[in-house]
Every structure is written in structure tokens, then in C-alpha cells.
Amino acid sequence: MSPQTPQCAVILCRISDARDEDTTGVDDQERHCRALADRLGWKVWRVIVENDVSAYKRRKIQLPDGSYGLRTFRPGLRDAITWLTTGEADGLIAYDLDRAVRDPRDLEDLIDAVEMRKPRPPVESVTGSLRLANDADITMARVMVAVANKASRDTGRRVANARLRMATNGEYGGGIRPFGFHKDGVTVEPAEAAEIVRATEALLAGSSLRFVTKSVNAAGVRTSRGKEWTTMELRQMLMRPRNAGLAVYRGEIVGRASWPAIVPEESWRALVALLTDPARRTSPGNKARWLGSGLYRCGGCGRPVVCSLSGGRRAVYRCRPTRGETRQPGQHVVRVAIPLDKFVEELVIERLSRPDAVDLLVQDQREDVAPLHDQAVALRARLDEQAILHADGVIDARQYATGSSRIRSQLEEIESRISAASQGSVFAGVVDTDDPPATWKGLDLGRKRALLDALMTVTILPAGRGRAPDGSYFDPTSVKIEPKR
CATH class of the missing domain: 3.40.50.1390 (Resolvase, N-terminal catalytic domain)
Structure with missing residues (x-):
């Protein structure tokens, strides 16, 4: 007791x-x-x-x-x-x-x-x-x-070996049902797969992750557990190699999977590069809230302008020196944001509405990725050969490390070219619609900014004082538009 x-x-x-x-x-x-x-x-x-x-x-x-x-x-x-x-x-x-x-x-x-x-x-x-x-x-x-x-x-070792064997063979290793697939993890669920394709294309075309997440939830699409999406959950789901038909073991891609790809591998790689870009702004405080912030340029010094609230609580564009630099000499500009954005927006809509706007899709075609994929497959095969030679004692550790490093460097360059060639056209889903102006109004700010950046360079020139002839304070001649397309 x-x-x-x-x-x-x-x-x-x-x-x-x-x-x-x-x-x-x-x-x-x-x-x-x-x-x-x-x-x-x-x-x-x-x-x-x-x-x-x-x-x-x-x-x-x-x-x-x-x-x-x-x-x-x-x-x-x-x-x-x-x-x-x-x-x-x-x-x-x-x-x-x-x-x-x-x-x-x-x-x-x-x-x-x-x-x-x-x-x-x-x-x-x-x-x-x-x-x-x-x-x-x-x-x-x-x-x-x-x-x-x-x-x-012992159990952990057996499970790990079994999972490695399954991943190498491209088999499904089990777990929670992956979004986009049925419970067997192999059969594609068409409705969910379509959402993955739409979200991937929207992000590659310039939409923000926050906007895409909001749109997915508003459409009633739920996770495989029946919950609403968070931006982090959607990001992680879209970055899964399985979406491109790739099998993974402990975070490393080990080969093609037994299930079909929902999105092309090059589109998936482009999306991963986009979402993992260190320069990508994810802080709410740094998020652009105005159409031309960081895109319009000052006609005095040539620097990009940013939008901020002036003393009268009006939003204005003005140039600022980068941190640690002094303001360059010259005539810098300050311009009220709302009328300027409205003017630029009208020009963008007019360009997207022209009969030849669909030609912009053709102009966005990039490098043929088929030969690049062949090169990538060959380089991965060479990496496997290096590992076998080292395991058999044909080459020592120094030779293996040197050879592998060179091959990996070449492979990274090829994959970077595949990603660059696979960025979705920013004009897709806009110029090829029945009503581009209406489509433009439904876009999020990130997509609008991407379209603006692809179409033109906007420079704010010094303006005269007083009202314009039509009675307004905005003078269109004080804005220089240089078409890119």
C-alpha cells in the first residue's frame, strides 16, 4: 500500500x-x-x-x-x-x-x-x-x-525505409487527404485541382497571396479538413511538390510520382521561386496601398515615388531618398494621388481594351522549356552517378564534393531559367475576356500594379500653379507616359 x-x-x-x-x-x-x-x-x-x-x-x-x-x-x-x-x-x-x-x-x-x-x-x-x-x-x-x-x-527505422522506398517509387505514403486529390492520394479531385490551377496562375500573374486566399474562401472552397484557408496554409499547399507530380522524402524531391501533375512543373517552380523570394514584401506595414507607389517616377530626380498622407490628410506622391542617402539636388515633385491614379488607370484600361490587346499574350511567350527539362533530367542523372561512384569507392569524398557542387550549380541555373520562362502572363484572364474594363475593376491592387508595370512607365513632371483650363487642379500634361507595349 x-x-x-x-x-x-x-x-x-x-x-x-x-x-x-x-x-x-x-x-x-x-x-x-x-x-x-x-x-x-x-x-x-x-x-x-x-x-x-x-x-x-x-x-x-x-x-x-x-x-x-x-x-x-x-x-x-x-x-x-x-x-x-x-x-x-x-x-x-x-x-x-x-x-x-x-x-x-x-x-x-x-x-x-x-x-x-x-x-x-x-x-x-x-x-x-x-x-x-x-x-x-x-x-x-x-x-x-x-x-x-x-x-x-526499430519501428522508426522500418517506417523510414518504407517511406523512402515508396517515395523513390513515386507511391503515396498516406496521411491526411491532400487537397486536390481523393483519399487514395493519387486520384485527382477535379474541382479542387481547378482551384490549385487558378490560384497558381493568379499569383504568377501578379495577384497577392492575401487576395487569392480571400477569393478562395469567398468561393466556399475549404481545406481537406473542411476549414477556411489562412494565407499560410494556402501558401504551403500551393508550394507542395506533389502539385507538380513530384515525390518527396524528408523535404527532398526524389523523382516523379505515380499521380498526375495538377500544374506543370515549370509553373510550380516559378511559383515556389516567387513565394520564397527574400525580396518579396510580406509585412503589412510595407504593403503597397496605392496604384503607383514605387512605380511612378519623380521627373526631377528620376527616383520612384511613394504615397503618404500630407498635412491635410491627403494622399500624395513624393520622392524620398533611400535610407542613408541625402536628397539629390533638383526640382522634386509632389502630386495628389487620387486624380493621378484615376488618370493613369483610364490609360491602362484604354490600352487593355484595344482590339490588338490580345497580342500582348503572344509577346509574353518566353524561352522553350522542353530542352531545359531534358538538361535538368540529365544533370540529376549525373548526380546519381556521382553518388554511386562515391559509394563504390571509385572517387573519394573530395572528388565527389567537387563534382556534385559543379553539377548542382548547373542544375540550379537550368531550374532558374525554367522558372523565369514559366512566369504566367500578367495579361492572361484580362485582355482575352469579353469586357476587359469590367475585369480590371475586379482585380486586386497587386494584379493592377503588375499590369501597369508591364504596360508603361509613368513619370510625374513639375506642374504649374492654379487650376487647369477645365477648372480642375490636375494637369494631364504634367504626366509623362512611356508605353512599354
């Missing part, structure tokens, strides 16, 4: 694999643990639930002393050990030893917490496999955890 009857016992429930946030496993554990507490006469103070949490897998974390080490990530267990150490809790119940700990270091921390208190806080389990009442119990727990840890390592 325990030397004391806990009045503030903690129940620890854990399961390592819970699909779709299913809590059935931990709910059953809690019910059995409460029944044991009732039989023992213990009073339950806290219930810790670690659902879908591994007791074996470790991650690199920063330790209290500032150094880094590999530890299991078990916040719930850490709380329980702390409460036992401080005396806030005076007993622990788990369903089984495996449910409580599978890492020897975690067990030793639990043993320390028990042995530091006098009298020892009792630790029990429903199955009887976890008891730390004396030296024999502790020794048995250490042996059982060591055996369980080895079993986890």
Missing part, C-alpha cells in the same frame, strides 16, 4: 498517433485512470492530455542553460514532473508505462521528482506496468523503458 493517499493526483493521458484531432484514445485512457483513482481512493487534481504527441521522437531545443540538445517535446509531462517536485501534486496515474514515458531521460526526471519528496509521491498505472515505490520498481521501469525505446527506434 502507498504510504499516503494522494489528495492532488495528476492523471497523464497520451497517445502518439491521433488522426484528424481524434480524442477517442486519450478519452478512454482518462476514463480508465479515473476508475483506478476511485478504487485507490485518490482525489484527482489535474488531467494532462497529450493528444497526438510522441514520447519517443526528439527535437533540437534550447536548454535552460542556453545550450542546445535533443529532447522529447512533452510540455504536459514537464508540468507533471514540476508539480511532483514542488509538492503541488502528490501522485501520478497513467494508463501504462508506454503512455507515460519512452525516453530514458524523461524517466530519470520522473524518478528524481519522486525520490526528492518525503514521503514519496506514489506513481501508478492501470496496467500495473508503472510503479516507482522502491528500487526494484525503478529498476524494472528502467529496463522496460530501454526496451520500449529500442522498439521505437
Whole structure:
């Protein structure tokens, strides 16, 4: 019998694999643990639930002393050990030893917490496999955890090898249903695939990720779990190699997959390059809110202008020196934003509405990517040959590293050309519609800015004082338009 009857016992429930946030496993554990507490006469103070949490897998974390080490990530267990150490809790119940700990270091921390208190806080389990009442119990727990840890390592190795084999063969490795595919992970779901194509094309054409996410949610499209999209979730989904029919193992592309590509590989690579570009502005504070901000140029110094609120709370365009530079000499311009944007917008719409506007799509055709793909395949094959030669001892590590580095450099250049050649036409879905002006009005600001940048250069010239002949303060002759197309 325990030397004391806990009045503030903690129940620890854990399961390592819970699909779709299913809590059935931990709910059953809690019910059995409460029944044991009732039989023992213990009073339950806290219930810790670690659902879908591994007791074996470790991650690199920063330790209290500032150094880094590999530890299991078990916040719930850490709380329980702390409460036992401080005396806030005076007993622990788990369903089984495996449910409580599978890492020897975690067990030793639990043993320390028990042995530091006098009298020892009792630790029990429903199955009887976890008891730390004396030296024999502790020794048995250490042996059982060591055996369980080895079993986890063996299982992890077998699973990893199986997943690598499946990925190399282009097979689906299972998991949560991927958006765009049916539950088998191979058969394309047409409606969801169409959304992936639309979102990819919109982003490559200049739309913002925020706007595309809003449009997808407004259309009633939901994730494979039935939830609304966040910008981060949509970004991650669109960057999946599986969308291009590529199989992945531990973040590395290992070959073609058994399922069809939803988007061409070159379009996918272009999208990844776009969304991972360090120069891409993602901070809400740096996001352009006006049509010409950063695009229009000052007629005095030639610098891009930005839009800001003037003293009268009017939005105006003005040039600013970059950080660390002094303002260049010359006549700089300041121009009220709204009438200028309206004027430029009318010019853009007029250009998009011309009968020859569809020719802009033809002008956007870029380098033929078919030969580039052939070169990329050949380079990847050479990388595989290098690995085989090194494994067979034909070349040493230095030769392998030098050769691989050169091949990878060539491959990166080819993939960069594929991405550049696969950027979607900014004019697609605008000039080829029945009503380009109406289409323009429905575009987000990012897409409008991309169209403006592709069509013309706008320079703001110094303007005279007073009203124009028509009574307005805006003078169209003070704006220089240089067509690019």
C-alpha cells in the first residue's frame, strides 16, 4: 500500500498517433485512470492530455542553460514532473508505462521528482506496468523503458525505409487527404485541382497571396479538413511538390510520382521561386496601398515615388531618398494621388481594351522549356552517378564534393531559367475576356500594379500653379507616359 493517499493526483493521458484531432484514445485512457483513482481512493487534481504527441521522437531545443540538445517535446509531462517536485501534486496515474514515458531521460526526471519528496509521491498505472515505490520498481521501469525505446527506434527505422522506398517509387505514403486529390492520394479531385490551377496562375500573374486566399474562401472552397484557408496554409499547399507530380522524402524531391501533375512543373517552380523570394514584401506595414507607389517616377530626380498622407490628410506622391542617402539636388515633385491614379488607370484600361490587346499574350511567350527539362533530367542523372561512384569507392569524398557542387550549380541555373520562362502572363484572364474594363475593376491592387508595370512607365513632371483650363487642379500634361507595349 502507498504510504499516503494522494489528495492532488495528476492523471497523464497520451497517445502518439491521433488522426484528424481524434480524442477517442486519450478519452478512454482518462476514463480508465479515473476508475483506478476511485478504487485507490485518490482525489484527482489535474488531467494532462497529450493528444497526438510522441514520447519517443526528439527535437533540437534550447536548454535552460542556453545550450542546445535533443529532447522529447512533452510540455504536459514537464508540468507533471514540476508539480511532483514542488509538492503541488502528490501522485501520478497513467494508463501504462508506454503512455507515460519512452525516453530514458524523461524517466530519470520522473524518478528524481519522486525520490526528492518525503514521503514519496506514489506513481501508478492501470496496467500495473508503472510503479516507482522502491528500487526494484525503478529498476524494472528502467529496463522496460530501454526496451520500449529500442522498439521505437526499430519501428522508426522500418517506417523510414518504407517511406523512402515508396517515395523513390513515386507511391503515396498516406496521411491526411491532400487537397486536390481523393483519399487514395493519387486520384485527382477535379474541382479542387481547378482551384490549385487558378490560384497558381493568379499569383504568377501578379495577384497577392492575401487576395487569392480571400477569393478562395469567398468561393466556399475549404481545406481537406473542411476549414477556411489562412494565407499560410494556402501558401504551403500551393508550394507542395506533389502539385507538380513530384515525390518527396524528408523535404527532398526524389523523382516523379505515380499521380498526375495538377500544374506543370515549370509553373510550380516559378511559383515556389516567387513565394520564397527574400525580396518579396510580406509585412503589412510595407504593403503597397496605392496604384503607383514605387512605380511612378519623380521627373526631377528620376527616383520612384511613394504615397503618404500630407498635412491635410491627403494622399500624395513624393520622392524620398533611400535610407542613408541625402536628397539629390533638383526640382522634386509632389502630386495628389487620387486624380493621378484615376488618370493613369483610364490609360491602362484604354490600352487593355484595344482590339490588338490580345497580342500582348503572344509577346509574353518566353524561352522553350522542353530542352531545359531534358538538361535538368540529365544533370540529376549525373548526380546519381556521382553518388554511386562515391559509394563504390571509385572517387573519394573530395572528388565527389567537387563534382556534385559543379553539377548542382548547373542544375540550379537550368531550374532558374525554367522558372523565369514559366512566369504566367500578367495579361492572361484580362485582355482575352469579353469586357476587359469590367475585369480590371475586379482585380486586386497587386494584379493592377503588375499590369501597369508591364504596360508603361509613368513619370510625374513639375506642374504649374492654379487650376487647369477645365477648372480642375490636375494637369494631364504634367504626366509623362512611356508605353512599354
